[in-house]
Amino acid sequence: QVQLQEWGAGLLKPSETLSLTCAVYGESLSGSYWSWIRQPPGKRLEWIGEINHSGNTNYNPSLKSRVTISVDTSTNQFSLKLTSVTAADTAVYYCARYASGKWFFDLWGRGTLVTVAS
Amino acid sequence: EIVMTQSPATLSVSPGERATLSCRASQSVSTALAWYQHKPGQAPRLLIYDASTRATGIPVRFSGSGSGTQFFLTISSLQSEDFAIYYCQRYNTWPSWTFGQGTKVEI
Numbered sequence A: 001q002v003q004l005q006e007w008g009a010g011l012l013k014p015s016e017t018l019s020l021t022c023a024v025y026g027e028s029l030s031g032s033y034w035s036w037i038r039q040p041p042g043k044r045l046e047w048i049g050e051i052n053h054s055g056n057t058n059y060n061p062s063l064k065s066r067v068t069i070s071v072d073t074s075t076n077q078f079s080l081k082l083t084s085v086t087a088a089d090t091a092v093y094y095c096a097r098y099a100s101g102k103w104f105f106d107l108w109g110r111g112t113l114v115t116v117a118s
Numbered sequence B: 001e002i003v004m005t006q007s008p009a010t011l012s013v014s015p016g017e018r019a020t021l022s023c024r025a026s027q028s029v030s031t032a033l034a035w036y037q038h039k040p041g042q043a044p045r046l047l048i049y050d051a052s053t054r055a056t057g058i059p060v061r062f063s064g065s066g067s068g069t070q071f072f073l074t075i076s077s078l079q080s081e082d083f084a085i086y087y088c089q090r091y092n093t094w095p096s097w098t099f100g101q102g103t104k105v106e107i
Helices: none
Strands: A003-008 A018-025 A033-039 A046-052 A057-059 A067-072 A077-082 A091-098 A105-108 A112-116 B004-007 B010-012 B019-025 B033-038 B045-049 B062-067 B070-075 B085-090 B103-106
Touching (some): A018 A033, A046 A077, A046 A091, A077 A091, B019 B033, B019 B085, B019 B103, B033 B062
Antiparallel strands (some): A018 A077, A046 A057, A067 A077, A091 A112, B019 B070, B033 B045, B062 B070, B085 B103
8 A cells, every 4th residue: 555654844934944755555656647735724735846766857837936846766756945935935845646647646645734833 | 836625514314324425636637536535643645546547455335536627436336434524635746745635524
């Protein structure tokens, strides 16, 4: 059974860098594209960006200047970095897998809450 | 940016009843529309893609319909495990995929 699990620092101060990792269990991440998605409290889900096993990335234009997604095929993990965080970046962050050849998500992690507060 | 609007925000139903959730796009997305179910503390689950195709393992009581700008998710006979938040997502054009704000189905 394929599973995704996110982890990282849960409490940040404004201007710090958010850093999260998603581990893929049960299959190689080489066969798919992978995404980060977030949901601020009371707001809708927001797609952050995507990566494949080769390191090819695409980002949401609204976040592109602050986002870096990377992949480590040796550990079957991919990561998210978001710089210069503010309270507006407080959210539950999810990693997800694209369905093969499609642009919807057929597998999600449970999510991890990141709070930005001084 | 294409905006997805779901209604109602909350739907109060009883087990065994039929529930119909709506998702409207601000411009046509053809049939590039997915529905997800999300329960607190769990990973969101894909229910429907391409507007009307059930994902693997999804019970037949879940059905999707619509095209263009108006879409529906119907749960034919609500079970206790169906009480959750439901989201739609459009994926017709890049640069970024967008989601509706969700409909909470409650008792």
